[in-house]
Amino acid sequence: MSGPLAGIRVLELGTLVAAPFAARLFAEFGAEVIKIEDTRGGDPLRKWRKLHNGTSLWWYLQARNKKSVALNLKSPDGVEVVRRLAATCDVVIENFRPGGLEKLGIGWEALSAANPNLVMVRISGYGQDGPYRDRPGFGALGEAMGGIRYTTGQPGSPPARVGVSLGDTLASLHGVVGALMALLRVKSGAGEGQVVDVSLVESVLNVMESLIPEYTLLGEVRERSGGALPGISPSNTYQTADGGHVVIAGNSDAIFRRLMIAIDRPDLANDPTLATNDRRVARNAELDAAITHWTTGLTTKRILAALERAEVPAGRIYSAADIVADPHYQAREMLLPTVLHDGTRLAMPGIVPKLSATPGGVRWNGPAHGEHSRAVLHDLGYDEAEVARLFENGAVA
The missing domain is CATH 3.30.1540.10 (formyl-coa transferase, domain 3)
Structure with missing residues (x-):
């Protein structure tokens, strides 16, 4: 593998949007990303939005360059695979509800004890502490509580939403930035690993510009303004x-x-x-x-x-049709020709950002469920008899 993150190993313990998008960025720039999916069908994103031959087109993008390992985390053997994997990784990215991994015995204390240089990115609705930590959190709620829903829409109309999972994506980007800063500390020898605590709510609030000082000093609440940019004219x-x-x-x-x-x-x-x-x-x-x-x-x-x-x-x-037809997007390689496993041809979004010396790339599209289970187990040192036992008892699929 090439790219600026070649040699970095990432374990993804996440589903749907926030943690998987963060791990995708690592994978696109050369990191080895091992995605853990459950044994009953995998990440629900496989069935979200528009499907092609039973699999989400979003999945092929969100999981590109990742290895899929299907584990039963209710099985002691499945949990042991995660422990052994985490001991070999530089980064773990997860979006369980706070305390969820601890109940399985694979929380921060357990994993960092075996791997002191581990960086753990924990993405949740409200953060790892505070009175709301145990509430279920999704990107839509982060957008609502973070302030962006209140300011989106036409004046006098109900609050609107952006047409994508913006709260999740903002949290992902903050998680990647935090992970890279923590990795820099480890790789420079300045210290050991640490937790990167990312809240969906706080990630949205962090991009809300002068929303808070305008209110606390001037008593002004920024309202919905349609297509205008309040306070900047024209x-x-x-x-x-x-x-x-x-x-x-x-x-x-x-x-x-x-x-x-x-x-x-x-x-x-x-x-x-x-x-x-x-x-x-x-x-x-x-x-x-x-x-x-x-x-x-x-x-x-x-x-x-x-x-x-x-x-x-x-x-x-621009609509999607305008984007695909635009020569600038094409010149910037932002419409990557892609061939799915069944030979279907389509375009996928290109790599962002563009690095001049060590650019990112796409090595493969989102994998089949559990496609890399056997290979990753062998890489961890499990022999063929042990692998067969794990498949037979349902710990791995």
Whole structure:
């Protein structure tokens, strides 16, 4: 295996979104990721969203480059396999409810005692302590309590959600960052392993910009604002003459002037009371009205061409079809040609971020349930007779 994380071994004890997405990033950049699935059918994600021949298309993406080992964690033999695996790993990533692994005898204290350099990423709804630690947590609840649901949607409408599992993904990214920082400490010899405690709620709150200081100092609660960016003017989504929508961001003072000239409003461009953002915010409705008057008289294509000439950031809102057809995505290798095990051809999202010297890559798509069980057991030192016994007694599948 190549990549900047080659030589790092990761044990994934997670299902669905948060822990598996974090482990996927490790796998894409060269780490060996061993995913533990239960013996009764595996990760529920295998059956989520759209299926192809009985398997989720999401699964093929979420589990790419991972090895699947099917274990019965209610079996002492299955738990022993996890202990032996963790002793050989650099990182364990899990999203059980706090205390869940401890009940199985494979919590932090047990695993770190056998492997002091182990880094354990623990992703949960509310964190490993605090009054809510024992509540079940999902990404949707993290988005709700973290503040992003309250601020998403049109003014006066019920709170809306982003159309993807944003809370889970934000927690995953925080988990990967924490794991890499903890690994750096271990690999530099500065200390032993540690727990990376990631809360879905806190991960969402961490990206909510000035939400908290605005309230605690000014008493202001940020409300839903549709396509606008509150406190930054002008920045919104505007309708076009051909029924489309464009996002226009005239955020900086210089860009604002270029935007006003492009829409044939030199009076606004040269108005000293609009020279800075704080002054523009007070007249945001007037500015939005002026921009809307211009955009509703032109097609999307003409609007974007005019704003590109004026060097004003603008773009139309993409669907999946727009993404797949866009030459920039293709040039950036963000639409990877993929062949599934049955020969089906499709595209998958490319690798992010792009490293110039040690880029990530895709070695294989999400594996079959338990596809690597036998090979991983042999790698741990189990002989063929022991492997046969584990399969026979249902500890492994």
